[in-house]
Amino acid sequence: MSGYRLGPDxxxxxxxxxxxxxxxxxxxxxxxTVSYPFLGEIHIKGKTPGEVERLITDGLRGAYLVDPKVNVSVLEYRKYYIGGQVKHPGAYPYQPGLTVGKAVALAGGFGELASRDIVILREDDPAQPQLEADVMTPVHPGDVITVEESFF
Structure with a gap:
């Protein structure tokens, strides 16, 4: 994921x-944070893997290595959460390319009282913490998806 910002878990x-x-x-x-040899505890929340590569390269260069070639990759993204009117609410492993529709399917589908109103709380976008969504809306790691209840 290009531009992906790292977060807890x-x-x-x-x-x-x-x-x-x-x-x-x-x-x-x-x-x-993560604990890294020679550098100790490093804070990387909110940084991209490329930014972490540069941070570690700079930390190792000179004192430890002449020209370190560092690579950072995400092995497992943090979970997203889905609740409200779905059959199996809970936390699920994030997968690149995930949409709200796919997330609902992984949660067993819509519940009997589900409405078309779906809300996402985005932890990585403080400017727009709550987003109205539909089944094609992309899901990000750490998102909290709520499928609202229909009142009729």
Missing amino acids: DLIKISVLNEPNLSIEARLSDAG
Whole structure:
């Protein structure tokens, strides 16, 4: 996912070319940090994998390595949540390309009292924390989807 911003509970892999002791898999803490050899606890919440690559490259360059080649990849995205009028509300693993319609299907489909009103709370967009959605709306990791109840 281009431009993806890391957050708590993402599982990432950091690898350094020809340096197996510096290659790790780590899950971001609730504070958005990971513990990395030589650099200690680093805060990466809200950063893209590319920004983390540069941060670690800069930290290792000079004192530890001459020209480190760092790669950061997301192995597992944080979960999204779906509730309200779906058959199996709960937390589900995020998959790239996920839409509200697919999320509803993974949650067992719409409940008997489901309305067409669907709301998403986006943790990664404080400017627009609540979004009216339809089945084609993209879902982001960490989103909270609510399928409202029909009153007739």
